[in-house]
Amino acid sequence: MxxxxxxxxxxxxxxxxxxxxxxxxxxxxxxxxxxxxxxxxxxxxxxxxxxxxxxxxxxxxxxxxxxxxxxxxxxxxxxxxxxxxxxxxxxxxxxxxxxxxxxxxxxxxxxxxxxxxxxTDANLERLFSRFEDVKGVLNALVHPDLVARDELGAWRPSENFGDLVGKIVHKPASGLLVALGLVREGALVPALVPGKLLETIAIGLMATLFSAVLALPLSFAAAHNIMSRVPGGAVIYQVMRGVLNVVRAIDTLIWGILIVVWVGLGSFAGVLALTIHSIAALGKLYSEEIEHIDPGPVEALTATGAGLLQTIRYAVIPQIVPPFLAFTLLRWDINMRMATVVGVVAGGGIGFFVVETIRKGGYEQYAAALWLVALVIILVDYVSARWRERILVGEVLTDKRAPRPLARAARTALMAALLLAFFAASWSLSQIDLRKLFEPAPTFWQVVGDFVTIDVSPAVLQVVSRQMLITVFQALIATTLGALAAIPFSFLAARNLLGDSPVGKAAYYATRALLNFLRSIEALLYVAIFVFWVGIGPFAGMLSLAITSFALVGKLFSEAIENIDPGPLEAITAAGGTRLQSVMYAILPQIIPPFISYVIYQWDINVRVSTIVGFAGGGGVGLLLNNYFGMLQYHKAGTVVAMIVIVVTVMDFASAKIRERLV
Amino acid sequence: MLKVENLTKVYPNGTVALRDVSFQVPDGEFLAVIGLSGSGKSTLLRCINRIIEPTSGRIILDGVDLTALPPSEMRKQRRQIGMVFQQFNLVKRSSVLTNVLAGRLGYLPSYMSLANHFPAADHETALKTLARLGLEDKAHVRADSLSGGQQQRVGIARALMQDPKLILADEPVASLDPVLSHSIMKHLEACNKEDGITILCSLHFLDLVHRYATSAIGLKGGQLVFQGLPQEIDDAQFKEIFGQEAERVTIL
Structure with a gap:
């Protein structure tokens, strides 16, 4: 042989x-x-x-x-x-x-x-048969109520613009101005009455600030390499990780419903809901960053005989400052997005405004809100990304001794004063009232008691798990539709494929702009359109999720295409291959694994979001939760939240495992 | 006088890193620790200051049994044992001066040092130490803007700030260009000769052992296979420590 x-x-x-x-x-x-x-x-x-x-x-x-x-x-x-x-x-x-x-x-x-x-009760036919009805709404979308003509025919910001952004009113002058001799007693001076958009920005800012400050100490308790040096730390670590995971699994809006029972409707409830969810999200990211530091300096300082606190101060903190800042900026971006919808349940901010205008049928006012939200979120997204890049790529300071200490001190003082003023303005705008925290509504503890003792009777479990099933499938179908639609667009949004021709550039910028615009508006805000279009139910929620999935997956896909190794592309082109052949043989094999990974990631995100689209009529467990809260059946609401925690945690774990294997 | 008696280290995964190692280092020695990667050199050095907890055996420094001390007492003992690392282990984003001052942390109460405030005397010593290592103009520079050789000198400065009796140097030149190796070794030699600090230094190159060490031990598979003067390492000894396949290489 x-x-x-x-x-x-x-x-x-x-x-x-x-x-x-x-x-x-x-x-x-x-x-x-x-x-x-x-x-x-x-x-x-x-x-x-x-x-x-x-x-x-x-x-x-x-x-x-x-x-x-x-x-x-x-x-x-x-x-x-x-x-x-x-x-x-x-x-x-x-x-x-x-x-x-x-x-x-x-x-x-x-x-x-x-x-x-x-x-999910999907019925594409309804998209066409009811198109006549929705034309009015779509028409309103391109005619947002931002400007109006006054009696003389001149364009001015409309009443609605004032409600959203802010308006100038003339008020009697304050005592201070009179005392300073600037104005006469009783004279009218202009003052800015901030609108819902400014309120939303303040909510997002305050929540980010609070959650960053509160997550900081917690993250050390959830970091394995720190806790293993503390007596009893292993237990603290496990408990902390568990709590963070459960809190994170519950969406901001669901926290919003709970918080409203505590402190009542309003911006403050929104700030609290965002803060609680962000503490858990940031705590996880922070603690992972602590676990990934270079252990060398820690070892070196331990060897000098430094204590635990000293080691943290000199070996850990200098290493984690830049990534912490970057994560906080990323969270600021996310919080601004969530601040636009938290008002749907918590009151306050632009979410509340949207619910109110839709109820009144004011689609042009709703459209104005959407456009302004898109504007603000795109701006925040850009600023946050630029700052993060600057922090992580990092400046290397060569000499710390400043050449002009006086100018520098003055600048620092000015910056501090500005920040302080900004902070104070945001504080008052988001109506923060810490006393309310300690004076919960009289029924609050009763509600919490009911909520924790969940109802596990078979009838309730059946209803809840049915809605949960719908929610998971809603996310799946939305992810699939969004991803399928995103594939062609992602090629148009990849700079390396389109080349430098004017047509290519135009297609690139147009596609990017479309994706950014769609991505800047939360699914919950789209639900209103689809409820009107295809009716209340899971189909409307699914379509809203599909739009945001399309935008986010499209962005991720196009970035994956931009990050491919250009070598094979060059080789195919050199061998005389056509554009289509190079896509088939050089690009597709490289992008399929990241594409699948992003789709699974998006499904994971969508399961979280689809638990809340029901608040605006999008079906699924959100609707059920809202109903139970409305009918004061807190035992059952507790069942829904427990089920959400389980499903989201399982999805999170499974998606992370699958993606790990793909990459 | 440092005495290591019957030192054994078994890692939780069952790996026996050190097996019944005993030797003595009189004050003022420059002891080279040689052996292949994975022979237990790093574990041995880290067991001496108990960064790694020994499984059994005793470490006796000037009559004090380090292995018997509670953690708080051990911290105090660590102040007189400096350590220099292969990867330098500097905090990259902090300034050189802060990295050097960190060597004093064991002497300072926590509350005082947490605000990055060090006594004026420590500042002075830190600047003097940097000057001694030829880094006087780099005090306010970020640590990661220095070259590898300069970073290792900062590492030595940090160890010297402890005012140590003993310095443990774990492969101090393995991450450096051969040219820079001699500069670092000369600084360690100066610590040994001028300040009378005992030095335990693990090394890869026999050349460096011959040139700088006053005595040597060899480890193989966690066991002590050689103890004597550097000059005594002949070809037979060499093969015993490094295995039959090994070839002598020289650097510069």
Whole structure:
């Protein structure tokens, strides 16, 4: 026998036995062939789909067919096909052939997406049949109520613009100005009455500031490398991590509903809700950053005989300042976005304004709010990204002895004064009233008690898990639609593909602008349009999520394309390949793994967001939660929140694991 | 006098890094620790100041059994044991001066040092030490703007700030260009000769051992396989420590 062709031979396996085993238990044949992972995957998928088909058939009547006296789901037929594929796969594999994986995956996907489509009540036809009705709204969107003509026919900021941004009113002068001799007693002086947009900005700023300050000490308690040096630290670490994860799993808006019971409706409730959620999010990011520091300086200082506090001060803090600042700026960006919607439940800010105007049918006023929100958020996004870049790329200071200490001191003092004034203005604008924290509404503790003792009766569990299922599928379908739509646009938004021709540049900037604009508005604010268009329900929520997914995934995809290795592209072009060929052979193979990773990440985000689209009529658990709160059934509301925490945590964990394996 | 008696270190994953190592270092020695990567050199040095907790055995420094001390007492003992690291272990974003002053932290109460305030005398000593190492003009520069050789000199300055009796140097020149190695070794030699500080230094190159060390120990697989004068390391000894495959290389 030729040495070169000799292969380590496995024990021979009988194809018939493998097929028979797989016929009895899916995956058993593959297990018999020694393919454990494949066997587990097949068994898991078949069992999972079986449970799902039965569930949605019994609970929601999905796929119902009547066949004589028998009423059942036709999806069982698809599952049977999947089962047969698994038998064929075991048989083929035993004979050393690679069967078509695509068939099995496709069958499973058809089942999942059919169910998803049905439970989210998706009906594309309604998008067209009701288009006539929504024309008015779309028309209003391009005619936002920002300016109006006065009696003389001149353009002036409209009343609505004043409500949103702020208006100048003439008030009697304050005692101080009179005392200074600047104005006469009783004279009218102009004063700015800030609008909802300024209030929103103040909410976002205050929440970021508070959460950064409060997350700082907590992050040390959640950092493994610090806590392992403290007696009893292992316990503190575990508890801290657990608390941060649970708090983070509950969306800002859900915190908003709870906080309103505590301090009442208003901007302050919004600030608190944002602060609580951000503390958990920042605490996690901060603590991970502490865990990733260079351990060298810590070791060096320990060796000098420095104590724990000294080591933290001199070896840990200098290392974490830049990433902490960067994360805080990133959080500021996120908080500004959340501040635009927190008012939907908590009152205050532009979210509250939107709910009010929609109720009154003021779509032109709503449009004005959307445009201004987009403007502010795009600006914040840009500023935050630029600052982060500057902090992380970092200035290397060569000499700390300043050349002009006086000028520098003056500048520092000026900056400090400005910041202080800004802080004071934001404080009063967001109506912060710390006393309210200690004077909760009389029913508050009763509510908390009810809320914590969740209702686990089967009837409630059934309703909650049904809505949770809808929420998860809503996120899945929205992610899929958004990502599919994003693929062509992401190529148009990638600078390296479009070249320097005027047409290419125009396409690039136009696509980027579209994606940035759509991304700057939260899903919850889109819901209002879709509720009017396709009616209240999960379909409206799903479409809103699809729009934001399209924008975010489009941005991430285009960045992935921009970050590819240009070598293969060059090689294909050099070999005389066309533009399309280079996409097929040089770009696609490089971008498929990051694309899949981003889609899973987006699904994870969408599950979180779809828990709240129900607050504005988008269906899913949000609607249920809102109803339970409205009817003061806090036990049941507690059940919903507990379920959200579980599902979001599982999704978070699973998505992180899958993405880890992909990259 | 440093006495190491029957030192053994077993890591939680079962790796035996040191196996029953015993030796003595009289005051004023420059002891070279040689051996392959993974032979236990770093573990040995870190067991001496208990940055790594020994599994069994004793470390006795001037009659004090370090292995028996509670953590607070151990901290006080660490003040007289300086340490120099292969990767320098400076805080990159802090200034050179702050990095050097950090060597005094063991002598200062926490509340005073937390505000980056050090006694004037310490400032003076820090600047003098930097001058001695040829870095007087770099005091206010960020540590990561220095070259590798300069960073290691800052590391030595930090150790000297402790006013140590003993310096543990873990591969102090392994991350540096060969040309710079001699400059760093000469500074360590000066600490040894001029200040009378005992030095334990792990090294890769036999050349450097011959040139700077007054005595040497060899480790192989966590066990002591050689103890004697640097000149005694002949070819047979060399093969014993570094294995049959090893070849002698020289640097400059």
């Amino acid at each position: 030729n040495m070169l062709t000799a292969k380590p031979t496995k024990a021979p396996r009988n194809a018939g036995v493998a097929a028979a085993l797989s016929l009895v238990v899916p995956g058993a044949g593959q297990f018999y062939l020694g393919m454990r992972q494949r066997a587990a995957a097949i068994l898991g998928v078949v069992l999972g789909l079986g449970v799902l088909i039965q569930w949605v058939f019994a609970d929601l009547g999905v796929g119902e067919v009547t066949w004589g006296s028998l009423t059942t789901s036709w999806l069982w037929a698809l599952l049977a096909l999947l089962w047969l594929w698994n038998v064929a796969d075991a048989y083929g594999r035993a004979r050393g052939r690679r069967s078509a994986d695509a068939v099995g995956v496709l069958l499973a996907l058809v089942i999942v997406y059919y169910i998803g489509w049905q439970v």
